[in-house]
Every structure is written in C-alpha cells, then in structure tokens.
Amino acid sequence: MRDQDLERVRRLPLFATMDDAGFDRLAPISYLQQFPAGVHLISEGDQADFLHVVVEGSVELYATGNGRETTVAIIQPVTAFILAAVLKDMVYLMSARTLENSRILMIPAGSIRETMETDTAFCQAMVRELARGFRSMVKTVKNQKLRTAAERLANYLLVAHEQQGTGGQVKLPFEKRLLAAYLGVTPENLSRAFKTLETSGVRNSRTMIHIDDLSALRKMAQPSPLIDTPEEW
Amino acid sequence: MRDQDLERVRRLPLFATMDDAGFDRLAPISYLQQFPAGVHLISEGDQADFLHVVVEGSVELYATGNGRETTVAIIQPVTAFILAAVLKDMVYLMSARTLENSRILMIPAGSIRETMETDTAFCQAMVRELARGFRSMVKTVKNQKLRTAAERLANYLLVAHEQQGTGGQVKLPFEKRLLAAYLGVTPENLSRAFKTLETSGVRNSRTMIHIDDLSALRKMAQPSPLIDTPEEW
DNA sequence: TATTATAATTGATATTTATCAAGCTTATTC
DNA sequence: GAATAAGCTTGATAAATATCAATTATAATA
Numbered sequence: 001m002r003d004q005d006l007e008r009v010r011r012l013p014l015f016a017t018m019d020d021a022g023f024d025r026l027a028p029i030s031y032l033q034q035f036p037a038g039v040h041l042i043s044e045g046d047q048a049d050f051l052h053v054v055v056e057g058s059v060e061l062y063a064t065g066n067g068r069e070t071t072v073a074i075i076q077p078v079t080a081f082i083l084a085a086v087l088k089d090m091v092y093l094m095s096a097r098t099l100e101n102s103r104i105l106m107i108p109a110g111s112i113r114e115t116m117e118t119d120t121a122f123c124q125a126m127v128r129e130l131a132r133g134f135r136s137m138v139k140t141v142k143n144q145k146l147r148t149a150a151e152r153l154a155n156y157l158l159v160a161h162e163q164q165g166t167g168g169q170v171k172l173p174f175e176k177r178l179l180a181a182y183l184g185v186t187p188e189n190l191s192r193a194f195k196t197l198e199t200s201g202v203r204n205s206r207t208m209i210h211i212d213d214l215s216a217l218r219k220m221a222q223p224s225p226l227i228d229t230p231e232e233w
Numbered sequence: 234m235r236d237q238d239l240e241r242v243r244r245l246p247l248f249a250t251m252d253d254a255g256f257d258r259l260a261p262i263s264y265l266q267q268f269p270a271g272v273h274l275i276s277e278g279d280q281a282d283f284l285h286v287v288v289e290g291s292v293e294l295y296a297t298g299n300g301r302e303t304t305v306a307i308i309q310p311v312t313a314f315i316l317a318a319v320l321k322d323m324v325y326l327m328s329a330r331t332l333e334n335s336r337i338l339m340i341p342a343g344s345i346r347e348t349m350e351t352d353t354a355f356c357q358a359m360v361r362e363l364a365r366g367f368r369s370m371v372k373t374v375k376n377q378k379l380r381t382a383a384e385r386l387a388n389y390l391l392v393a394h395e396q397q398g399t400g401g402q403v404k405l406p407f408e409k410r411l412l413a414a415y416l417g418v419t420p421e422n423l424s425r426a427f428k429t430l431e432t433s434g435v436r437n438s439r440t441m442i443h444i445d446d447l448s449a450l451r452k453m454a455q456p457s458p459l460i461d462t463p464e465e466w
Numbered sequence: 467t468a469t470t471a472t473a474a475t476t477g478a479t480a481t482t483t484a485t486c487a488a489g490c491t492t493a494t495t496c
Numbered sequence: 497g498a499a500t501a502a503g504c505t506t507g508a509t510a511a512a513t514a515t516c517a518a519t520t521a522t523a524a525t526a
Contacts, residue, residue: 044459063371065379066455072374084364084371093371093459116360123356127349130363131317137370138296138317138326141305144377145417146298148482176504184378189483191505206492206504222299226277226326381512409474422513424475439474439522 005032005055009105012053012078013233014129017121026115030107035098042096048085050106053078057102060178061094071181072140074099074174083129086112099174128233136231143227149185150193154221155228156183157202161211163230168214172207238265238288242338245286245311246466247362250354259348263340268331275329281318283339286311290335293411294327304414305373307332307407316363319345332407361466369464376460382418383426387454388461389416390435394444396463401447405440 006027009015015023032055035041041052044063052059059075061082072094075081085092086109098104116123143152156179160170172179180190194204200220201213211217239260242248248256265288268274274285277296285292292308294315305327308314318325319342331337349356376385389412393403405412413423427437433453434446444450 063375063379063459065375065457065460066384068379070375070378072371084367087360087364088368090368091459093368093375117353117357120350120353120356123353123360124350126360127320127356127363130360130367131320134317134363134367134370135321135323135326137367137374138305140374141370141377142296142298142303142326144374145303146296146301150482151299175502186484187504188485188506192483195505224298226296226324227298383512419514420474421476421515425513428475 002032005103005105008055008078009053012080014080014125015122017125018115018119019121022115022119022122026107026111029111030105032103032105035102035104037098037100037102039098039102040095041098041104042082042092042094044092044095046092048082048090048092049109051080051083051086051109051112052096053080053105053107055103055105057104058099058173059096059102059104060099061096062181063094069181070184071178073136074178074182080129083126083133087116087126087130089113099178132231132233139227139231144184146227149183149189150196151221152183153190153193154197154200154202154217155223157197157209157211158217158221158223159228159230160209161214168211170209170211172209174207176207235265238336238338241288241311242286245313247313247358248355250358251348251352252354255348255352255355259340259344262344263338265336265338268335268337270331270333270335272331272335273328274331274337275315275325275327277325277328279325281315281323281325282342284313284316284319284342284345285329286313286338286340288336288338290337291332291406292329292335292337293332294329295414296327302414303417304411306369307411307415313362316359316366320349320359320363322346332411365464365466372460372464377417379460382416382422383429384454385416386423386426387430387433387435387450388456390430390442390444391450391454391456392461392463393442394447401444403442403444405442407440409440 010023041059054075054077056077059081060071061073061075062069062071081096082092082094089109116126157170164170176190177187180187183190185193194202197217197220200216201211202217203210203212243256274292287308287310289310292314293304294306294308295302295304314329315325315327322342349359380388390403397403409423410420413420416423418426427435430450430453433449434444435450436443436445
C-alpha cells in the first residue's frame with residue numbers, strides 16, 4: 001500500500017482518532033486494489049467479509065428485486081461504505097460496483113470488529129459514522145415518499161449547484177441513466193422531468209446543466225434542510 | 234420511576250450491558266411519563282434534547298414536506314428511537330406522536346453522550362443499535378423503490394402473519410389509514426390494493442385480515458429476506 | 467338505543483410514472 | 497473519418513397512484 005493512500009485513509013474522520021498501534025495493525029492486512037469501471041465489488045446477500053473504503057474513483061451502491069434495480073447511493077472519495085453489515089457480521093443488503101477507474105481499500109471485517117472492541121475512540125467514530133448513515137437514509141426515504149420525480153430532480157440540481165459553486169452551471173459527475181436510477185425513475189422519465197424544469201429556468205445538454213433562474217427553481221423545488229442538506233461528519 | 238419499568242428498560246439490549254454505576258446515574262435524571270393517544274412528542278427540526286424510549290404503548294415517527302405527510306416507522310415497546318440525532322447533537326429529522334396510551338422514558342441527551350464516552354460496552358451497544366437502524370432504513374428504501382403498493386402490502390401481511398403465528402389470520406395493530414401512510418399510499422389506494430390481493434386469497438374486514446391461500450400470496454409478494462425480514466439486535 | 471362522528475370503500479377523473487418503440491445525438495472503435 | 501455502439505429524447509400507450517366526491521360501515525357518544 002502506498003504511503004500517500006495510507007495517509008489519505010488515516011485522515012478520514014472514521015480512522016483519524018484511532019490509536020497508532022491499532023491503525024498500524026490494520027494497514028498491513030488490508031488490500032488496496034485498483035479496479036476499472038463496471039467491476040462488481042459486492043453482491044447483496046453475501047456475507048460482509050471486508051470494510052470497503054473508496055480511496056479514489058467512485059462506487060455505486062444498488063439493489064435489485066421484483067425484476068427491478070435501483071441505485072441507493074453513490075460513494076465518492078474518501079469514504080467507507082456499508083459499515084453496518086461489517087459491524088453486525090451480517091450479509092450485505094446492497095450490491096456495489098465501480099463507476100469509473102477506482103482504488104478501493106479492503107479491510108478484513110473481523111479486524112475492524114476487534115479494533116472497535118478495544119479502541120474507544122474508534123468505537124465513537126463508528127457511532128458517528130453510523131448515525132450519519134442512518135440520517136442520510138431517513139432523508140432518502142423522505143425524498144422518495146414526499147416528492148414527485150421532478151421535485152427530486154430540482155432539489156438534486158440545487159444541492160449540486162451549491163456544492164460546485166459554478167454560478168448557474170452544474171456538471172453531472174456521471175451518466176443521466178445513473179441519476180435516473182438514483183432518483184427512482186426510468187431514464188425516459190428523467191428526460192421528461194428535465195423537460196418539466198424548463199419552465200423553471202433549467203436547460204441541459206447531456207451532463208451539462210444550466211440554471212438560468214435560481215429563484216424559480218427554488219420555488220419549484222421547495223428545498224428543506226431536513227431532506228436535502230448532505231449529512232456531514 | 235417504577236422499579237418495574239426500570240427493569241424493563243434495563244433489560245433492553247441497548248442498556249443491558251451498561252455498567253451499573255452508569256445506569257444508576259441515568260435513572261434518577263430521566264423522566265417517565267404517561268401520554269394519551271395523539272400526543273405530539275417530537276417535532277422534526279427541533280434540537281434533540283432527549284433520548285426517548287417507548288416503555289408501553291406505541292409511537293409513530295412521521296415526516297412532512299411539500300404539503301404531504303408520511304409515516305416512516307412505528308415504534309413498539311420496549312424500544313428507543315432516533316438515537317442518531319441525540320448522539321450527533323443535531324435536530325430531529327422526524328416527528329413523533331403517540332398512537333395510543335403510552336409510557337415514554339426520556340433520558341437527557343447530554344447524559345447519553347457522556348455515558349457513551351466512558352462506557353465501552355454502552356458504546357458498542359450503541360453501534361449495534363445504529364447499525365440495526367441503518368439496515369432497517371435501507372430495507373425501507375428498497376421496499377419503496379423496487380415494489381408497487383400492492384407488493385408492499387402483500388409482503389407486510391406475510392411478515393405480520395409470520396409474527397402473529399395465527400394460522401391464516403392477521404390483526405392489524407392500528408387503523409388502516411396509518412398502514413397506508415407507512416406503505417406510502419393514500420387510504421383510497423390501500424383499499425384498492427387490498428382489493429387487488431383478493432385474487433391472491435386475501436379477505437379483510439376493517440383491521441381483521443384473512444389469508445386463505447398463503448402460497449398464492451407468497452407468489453404475488455415475492456418476499457426477500459433482504460427487504461422483509463425485520464432487523465434484529 | 468339512537469345519533470353523530472370517523473374510518474373505509476367505491477366511483478370517476480386527473481396526474482404521475484412505466485413500458486415499448488423509434489429516432490436522434492454523442493461517444494467509441496476501427 | 498467512417499462505422500458502430502451506447503446514451504438520450506420523444507411519441508404513444510398502459511399502468512400505477514393521487515385527488516375529489518359520495519356512499520357505506522363501524523365506532524363513539526349521548
């Protein structure tokens with residue numbers, strides 16, 4: 001494992017307060033691997049053997065059932081994912097695949113549990129991360145149950161615009177069909193939702209979005225910090 | 234606080250491993266209160282000042298937005314709820330109200346956080362409970378995004394039937410309009426979903442449901458342990 | 467027991483969303 | 497640069513769900 005990657009993982013809030021001895025024990029028994037886009041990392045229903053950390057690239061968490069498939073989350077660096085299954089020594093509820101060339105750190109699940117039992121600071125960091133994940137999922141449930149597809153898209157664009165800080169423009173970091181799956185609609189319906197937002201000052205061409213009237217979009221979207229604000233550490 | 238209630242809370246897995254000194258510190262500064270049905274306990278957006286535990290009765294966690302309202306969870310005894318907001322010292326993302334006459338224990342949030350910092354066993358119990366909550370929310374997202382209303386109802390009935398163990402019969406523990414909100418549909422649409430399930434051997438009158446053909450219902454529902462199995466401790 | 471209130475059902479209609487197919491645009495490969 | 501593949505848009509139609517209103521059934525109250 002490269003020192004540079006190790007440093008980036010070390011600085012992750014989840015690991016930042018872990019004592020040195022514990023971290024030094026985990027590093028040599030973990031694997032850091034490079035994957036191209038589209039590689040299957042995890043299958044729902046599989047036993048959670050590793051804690052995965054996205055060091056570079058991005059990962060899609062998705063789920064299937066009743067002949068359908070949906071995107072539950074999109075993981076950007078540097079972030080661990082699906083801690084819950086690891087901590088409870090259970091099966092994964094979601095599958096994962098790389099969206100682009102990605103470097104993934106895999107730490108054996110047993111070692112994570114052992115470290116958590118002896119390292120109080122790590123245990124508390126775990127509590128914060130799990131609480132963050134729980135709140136994030138609650139916001140997803142609210143977004144899905146309380147809003148139409150166009151409303152979810154409008155709010156997504158407002159958040160992305162806020163994060164990118166590029167006056168009036170938003171660049172989607174992935175294909176539109178992935179955004180559709182994430183928002184819980186078909187690609188055709190996402191296209192129609194974009195069409196609907198034209199009357200609220202939104203123009204788009206492929207992954208480039210232009211917001212010509214921010215206040216009109218806000219009015220349409222009715223954003224709420226209890227749904228839209230990304231959960232921080 | 235009655236000794237009997239104290240004992241029931243003590244036996245909750247979240248508190249069962251807490252050391253005696255810590256538990257003895259929390260008990261005298263907590264409040265146990267009796268509420269009639271329909272009482273507003275928590276408002277989304279409010280600062281999380283207490284950890285709430287349902288000792289008796291039941292509590293609905295709901296959320297509002299865009300002029301709509303939905304039920305996110307229904308809490309039965311003995312269970313704590315919305316730990317995440319308490320642990321991170323943040324606002325509640327959900328509101329709560331009693332569904333029936335209920336006894337609620339309220340433990341000051343600051344004391345919970347302090348105890349977690351010093352009591353390793355309690356911290357680890359917290360990790361398990363938050364992981365359980367996270368997984369439960371993931372299942373809710375999957376249920377909502379991957380299934381139709383009739384499918385969600387069918388699976389709900391299968392789980393309830395399994396839990397009640399009453400050969401071919403299920404008694405809904407609350408009104409149908411609450412079940413509708415929980416499943417993410419209007420009361421009218423829930424009624425139509427029940428109608429749809431008649432061809433799968435389901436009859437109902439008010440809160441009493443009869444399942445005349447379990448295998449037909451299973452076939453229609455396509456249950457999955459990755460969605461339907463209630464998350465245990 | 468009768469009356470009133472509430473919950474649930476049913477009908478009609480509107481809206482949202484999915485499905486299917488075809489065409490267009492853009493990216494990739496040779 | 498041309499051909500091919502993939503992503504996206506658009507049109508038509510079907511299905512799912514919401515809304516609104518009226519009726520029926522059940523529970524609560526007097």
